[in-house]
Amino acid sequence: MIRVLIADDHAILRDGLKLILSECADMVVAGEAEDGDAVLAMIRDRDWDVLVLDMAMPGKSGIELLKRVKSERPRMPVLVLSMQDDSQYAVRSLKAGASGYVCKAGASAELVKAIRKVAAGGMFISPSIAENLAFGLSTNVEAPRHSLLTAREYEVFMLIASGHGTTAIANRLHLSVKTISTHKARIMEKMEFASTADLIKYALKHGLLENEDVVHK
CATH class of the missing domain: 3.40.50.2300 (Response regulator)
Structure with missing residues (x-):
């Protein structure tokens, strides 16, 4: 019972x-x-x-x-x-x-x-x-990787995915370069990315930004 x-x-x-x-x-x-x-x-x-x-x-x-x-x-x-x-x-x-x-x-x-x-x-x-969320109704429910991020981490994630560098992001968000680097490290760990290129590919694949949104240096 x-x-x-x-x-x-x-x-x-x-x-x-x-x-x-x-x-x-x-x-x-x-x-x-x-x-x-x-x-x-x-x-x-x-x-x-x-x-x-x-x-x-x-x-x-x-x-x-x-x-x-x-x-x-x-x-x-x-x-x-x-x-x-x-x-x-x-x-x-x-x-x-x-x-x-x-x-x-x-x-x-x-x-x-x-x-x-x-x-x-x-x-x-x-x-x-x-x-x-593309959830499966099973014991192995999985959310999109970016849903694991905090609001600030997601903001940093989107700026990185758009091609902005650490210094540029720090200036834009009025934070220190060290803080942005820490956020980036946590993002890479949570989302299990090996490189920034992986992060950008993920954002494009999941429709979080379009190709024209990426800053090409």
Whole structure:
């Protein structure tokens, strides 16, 4: 039996989710939480097979709450339930430790399958988001390499891909050359590139810039 904890601040939505899951013989909603503090209290008090977590609740919520939950219960699968039909937000949730991401708009059709998948150790992403990121709905979900970058790293990445040198980027962003060099090293490591040429080829291949955007020296 899959014991589910539902965390959402809207009682009507919790009731709807319970109704959906009540038809499944292999799972039971064994607890409910309406804010972040209640979530933390309940995961400390009992073991759960799956936490279905709304990302917009009063108090502690979102990525901050998700990270806190995973720090206290690293082996507990968390299925994010969000209004955000945003592929990059989904990626941030996965990076923070979520095992799955379901949009509320499609919850009635996807929830049961998603809970079973993450409870079994797999990962699940709503198909609409999976298509945007070329995700495969399998245990080996992979996001585009550039989604691993921070906002600043992505900015530096795009300038490097456009053919700008370290000094030029430093002047443009009002940062030191050393800082830009550090960003570049992290970008190369995260994206597993051996050379700047590899970085430029990646940007072109993924449509991040056109050939005419590259500065030819």
